[in-house]
Amino acid sequence: xxxxxxxxxxxxxxxxxxxxxxxxxxxxxxxxxxxxxxxxxxxxxxxxxxxxxxxxxxxxxxxxxxxxxxxxxxxxxxxxxxxxxxxxxxxxxxxxxxxxxxxxxxxxxxxxxxxxxxxxxxxxxxxxxxxxxxxxxxxxxxxxxxxxxxxxxxxxxxxxxxxxxxxxxxxxxxxxxxxxxxxxxxxxxxxxxxxxxxxxxxxxxxxxxxxxxxxxxxxxxxxxxxxxxxxxxxxxxxxxxxxxxxxxxxxxxxxxxxxxxxxxxxxxxxxxxxxxxxxxxxxxxxxxxxxxxxxxxxxxxxxxxxxxxxxxxxxxxxxxxxxxxxxxxxxxxxxxxxxxxxxxxxxxxxxxxxxxxxxxxxxxxxxxx
Amino acid sequence: xxxxxxxxxxxxxxxxxxxxxxxxxxxxxxxxxxxxxxxxxxxxxxxxxxxxxxxxxxxxxxxxxxxxxxxxxxxxxxxxxxxxxxxxxxxxxxxxxxxxxxxxxxxxxxxxxxxxxxxxxxxxxxxxxxxxxxxxxxxxxxxxxxxxxxxxxxxxxxxxxxxxxxxxxxxxxxxxxxxxxxxxxxxxxxxxxxxxxxxxxxxxxxxxxxxxxxxxxxxxxxxxxxxxxxxxxxxxxxxxxxxxxxxxxxxxxxxxxxxxxxxxxxxxxxxxxxxxxxxxxxxxxxxx
Amino acid sequence: xxxxxxxxxxxxxxxxxxxxxxxxxxxxxxxxxxxxxxxxxxxxxxxxxxxxxxxxxxxxxxxxxxxxxxxxxxxxxxxxxxxxxxxxxxxxxxxxxxxxxxxxxxxxxxxxxxxxxxxxxxxxxxxxxxxxxxxxxxxxxxxxxxxxxxxxxxxxxxxxxxxxxxxxxxxxxxxxxxxxxxxxxxxxxxxxxxxxxxxxxxxxxxxxxxxxxxxxxxxxxxxxxxxxxxxxxxxxxxxxxxxxxxxxxxxxxxxxxxxxxxxxxxxxxxxxxxxxxxxxxxxxx
Numbered sequence: 001x002x003x004x005x006x007x008x009x010x011x012x013x014x015x016x017x018x019x020x021x022x023x024x025x026x027x028x029x030x031x032x033x034x035x036x037x038x039x040x041x042x043x044x045x046x047x048x049x050x051x052x053x054x055x056x057x058x059x060x061x062x063x064x065x066x067x068x069x070x071x072x073x074x075x076x077x078x079x080x081x082x083x084x085x086x087x088x089x090x091x092x093x094x095x096x097x098x099x100x101x102x103x104x105x106x107x108x109x110x111x112x113x114x115x116x117x118x119x120x121x122x123x124x125x126x127x128x129x130x131x132x133x134x135x136x137x138x139x140x141x142x143x144x145x146x147x148x149x150x151x152x153x154x155x156x157x158x159x160x161x162x163x164x165x166x167x168x169x170x171x172x173x174x175x176x177x178x179x180x181x182x183x184x185x186x187x188x189x190x191x192x193x194x195x196x197x198x199x200x201x202x203x204x205x206x207x208x209x210x211x212x213x214x215x216x217x218x219x220x221x222x223x224x225x226x227x228x229x230x231x232x233x234x235x236x237x238x239x240x241x242x243x244x245x246x247x248x249x250x251x252x253x254x255x256x257x258x259x260x261x262x263x264x265x266x267x268x269x270x271x272x273x274x275x276x277x278x279x280x281x282x283x284x285x286x287x288x289x290x291x292x293x294x295x296x297x298x299x300x301x302x303x304x305x306x307x308x309x310x311x312x313x314x315x316x317x318x319x320x321x322x323x324x325x326x327x328x329x330x331x332x333x334x335x336x337x338x339x340x341x342x343x344x345x346x347x348x349x350x351x352x353x354x355x356x357x358x359x360x361x362x363x364x365x366x367x368x369x
Numbered sequence: 370x371x372x373x374x375x376x377x378x379x380x381x382x383x384x385x386x387x388x389x390x391x392x393x394x395x396x397x398x399x400x401x402x403x404x405x406x407x408x409x410x411x412x413x414x415x416x417x418x419x420x421x422x423x424x425x426x427x428x429x430x431x432x433x434x435x436x437x438x439x440x441x442x443x444x445x446x447x448x449x450x451x452x453x454x455x456x457x458x459x460x461x462x463x464x465x466x467x468x469x470x471x472x473x474x475x476x477x478x479x480x481x482x483x484x485x486x487x488x489x490x491x492x493x494x495x496x497x498x499x500x501x502x503x504x505x506x507x508x509x510x511x512x513x514x515x516x517x518x519x520x521x522x523x524x525x526x527x528x529x530x531x532x533x534x535x536x537x538x539x540x541x542x543x544x545x546x547x548x549x550x551x552x553x554x555x556x557x558x559x560x561x562x563x564x565x566x567x568x569x570x571x572x573x574x575x576x577x578x579x580x581x582x583x584x585x586x587x588x589x590x591x592x593x594x595x596x597x598x599x600x601x602x603x604x605x606x607x608x609x610x611x612x613x614x615x616x617x618x619x620x621x622x623x624x625x626x627x628x629x630x631x632x633x634x635x636x637x638x639x640x641x642x643x644x645x646x647x648x649x650x651x652x653x654x655x656x657x
Numbered sequence: 658x659x660x661x662x663x664x665x666x667x668x669x670x671x672x673x674x675x676x677x678x679x680x681x682x683x684x685x686x687x688x689x690x691x692x693x694x695x696x697x698x699x700x701x702x703x704x705x706x707x708x709x710x711x712x713x714x715x716x717x718x719x720x721x722x723x724x725x726x727x728x729x730x731x732x733x734x735x736x737x738x739x740x741x742x743x744x745x746x747x748x749x750x751x752x753x754x755x756x757x758x759x760x761x762x763x764x765x766x767x768x769x770x771x772x773x774x775x776x777x778x779x780x781x782x783x784x785x786x787x788x789x790x791x792x793x794x795x796x797x798x799x800x801x802x803x804x805x806x807x808x809x810x811x812x813x814x815x816x817x818x819x820x821x822x823x824x825x826x827x828x829x830x831x832x833x834x835x836x837x838x839x840x841x842x843x844x845x846x847x848x849x850x851x852x853x854x855x856x857x858x859x860x861x862x863x864x865x866x867x868x869x870x871x872x873x874x875x876x877x878x879x880x881x882x883x884x885x886x887x888x889x890x891x892x893x894x895x896x897x898x899x900x901x902x903x904x905x906x907x908x909x910x911x912x913x914x915x916x917x918x919x920x921x922x923x924x925x926x927x928x929x930x931x932x933x934x935x936x937x938x939x940x941x942x
Binding site: 385395399454458467476477480485532589594618626638641 | 675884
């Protein structure tokens with residue numbers, strides 16, 4: 001398999017601060033690869049190094065197996081869709097797209113053929129004569145991508161291009177982008193802090209935190225098998241129960257929760273007895289009033305605090321008995337739970353194999369602005 | 370972070386060299402030369418070396434320092450008058466008149482700003498002089514029995530200075546007043562503030578940066594004005610720039626002229642500095 | 658109080674009268690000057706002796722209109738050449754300064770910026786005399802050293818150009834800086850990323866974006882140079898510029914040919930001002 005992009009031990013230091021810390025990864029040709037992380041995790045710095053706007057402190061960048069670590073940004077086979085889109089306001093749509101072709105010295109007829117081609121591909125065949133300010137948010141998006149695609153780059157970098165769009169349009173553009181990528185076959189590297197964008201569109205997702213990659217895998221891998229406390233907390237929503245571990249013989253451990261109840265923990269090699277562990281259980285792994293045997297299932301009595309109705313995404317906010325903690329439990333809208341009211345006592349149950357346990361770390365997951 | 374960015378770095382010298390040449394050769398060194406000459410001799414041929422004669426002459430000769438004080442006082446008076454007129458004018462255009470008319474009035478305001486001072490002064494001369502248009506009109510409607518010389522006195526001169534420097538106050542004040550959110554005035558009104566209170570507590574504090582930048586420009590222009598006082602002022606009421614002109618062009622006493630020039634520079638810098646300190650502004654913000 | 662609040666009739670009427678008075682004050686001298694350019698009289702004053710175009714086109718024996726007034730035509734020519742040179746020089750310097758102060762960081766940047774805006778608060782008279790004295794001192798030194806008299810450093814065309822440019826460049830710089838500050842630098846990166854060279858980025862993106870400001874700044878530079886008196890008076894040599902020439906005529910009394918010149922200038926300037934404003938450039942003071 002040919003790699004469109006390979007990054008080897010890439011590091012970037014700004015005086016004392018290490019923004020990107022020894023990151024290595026490969027992206028296969030034609031894949032949709034996302035780099036997901038909270039703001040300040042170093043993903044933009046990484047992207048700017050790949051584009052060539054920053055000089056790395058250490059490491060290598062290869063395109064199609066060719067070392068281009070020290071090649072100037074205007075000579076790399078990579079184009080960038082900016083967060084602000086950076087469409088040139090002094091040119092119309094046609095000239096924006098033709099800009100890169102003209103810089104390559106291509107001539108009139110070839111330019112208009114290619115521009116019209118790419119406009120067709122992004123489904124805006126008649127937009128050429130329009131001014132940038134006449135376009136809607138979603139159209140600008142597509143023109144910014146077309147402007148890069150027309151140059152047939154080896155790799156297309158996208159820096160949170162959906163960030164400025166309103167929620168509904170963003171949902172729509174996620175699907176559009178995935179379809180477009182599948183259609184053109186260009187390798188996309190997509191930077192985002194929105195885990196839903198990364199999950200929906202990508203073949204592979206790298207979760208980045210504090211300058212490092214925590215985990216690289218398919219969206220399903222990340223969701224079901226987070227390999228660190230950070231990934232467990234950052235990808236998808238998760239309930240976190242503060243527990244202490246106690247050895248239960250033969251390499252097994254049980255987690256003791258604040259209300260005194262004990263739950264078996266899936267076997268892994270890093271567990272050890274002591275305080276300061278977190279047990280993660282996803283809301284949809286938690287079942288309300290399960291009709292199963294207690295031996296197979298972890299059960300927890302709880303009180304309903306409030307019902308968060310949100311259609312298919314409805315949840316129950318419950319407080320485990322004997323604690324002030326709050327857990328979020330999926331509330332399927334199959335009319336089975338319609339009778340539940342705030343203040344009711346319920347039992348929450350989950351399959352022990354669907355939980356993961358990591359040493360407690362509190363991560364900054366979002367900006368408080 | 371800038372230095373880590375791989376971009377148009379080598380362009381620095383391309384921009385730096387012309388700018389440093391300009392500032393050095395056309396601003397810094399000429400003023401150092403002015404300072405040097407002001408401390409050299411007093412114009413007698415062949416006299417060189419350090420001397421305070423030029424400054425002594427300034428303090429010994431009442432006509433010099435009286436002109437200096439008079440010029441400074443009138444410059445301050447004109448700045449105050451200009452501010453007092455510019456505030457209501459700007460207020461009317463930005464807050465009171467219909468939005469569409471405001472654009473038209475703005476253009477109308479700006480046209481005289483582009484016309485040279487000389488032509489504007491000339492207009493006043495043919496209006497106000499003894500054989501001028503205004504006298505002719507007033508006599509013909511019987512208000513005056515005979516023409517009166519309205520030029521060549523201090524009041525007319527102050528009016529002329531207000532006229533020629535007016536727009537340098539109106540433009541920055543309109544600029545800041547446009548930024549004043551109408552809802553602030555509405556809120557103050559709603560909370561029971563009187564007109565005067567709204568002006569005192571909302572409008573004027575908000576407009577201070579514009580007033581200060583306009584004030585600096587107006588003050589400097591009036592202080593350094595030559596045409597208006599020369600053409601509209603009285604025969605025996607000299608403006609300080611005329612003293613400089615006389616020393617340099619008429620008496621060819623450059624050293625004395627340099628000393629006067631330097632004193633004028635010190636005065637204008639000092640008053641601008643005091644104005645900035647009093648209002649808590651700084652020059653960098655003000656010229657924006 | 659303001660347009661959205663209810664205002665009493667006397668308040669509005671009073672304000673309106675004040676504004677009318679203000680605009681009369683603003684335009685009376687200009688309008689009178691322009692009207693008297695067409696008065697068939699030897700003096701720029703009333704009574705109205707009938708309409709004439711002689712002060713524009715007259716060719717003697719009594720009335721020489723502006724188009725036949727050799728001295729004033731020569732002065733206009735000089736002013737025009739000075740203004741063109743000043744416009745080129747100060748647009749270049751001002752644009753360089755804008756890039757330098759907006760896009761680069763270096764030691765003593767603040768001090769240098771302060772120096773750049775200083776000419777705005779130095780009276781023009783002082784700029785004039787200090788440049789006159791500095792150029793003269795250099796000239797004398799050069800003459801003493803080499804025995805050559807450098808024409809360029811004496812009062813005259815080039816000294817006027819340099820003297821005016823010393824502060825007009827600052828004005829251009831402020832106009833360009835105001836626009837450059839709003840420039841989104843990712844546009845440069847985007848162009849670079851699309852394969853443009855550094856020169857192409859500057860030409861196709863940055864300068865293209867700045868074009869309205871540079872043109873507006875250049876127009877202001879031209880007018881300010883064309884009309885400058887205070888600095889020029891000390892630097893002028895044998896060839897007077899138009900404001901200097903007009904000053905002498907106004908001081909010593911003259912025919913309505915000055916009104917004709919004023920008419921042309923006011924009309925020309927108004928057209929320029931309106932064109933410039935309609936392009937959305939606000940002049941900065």
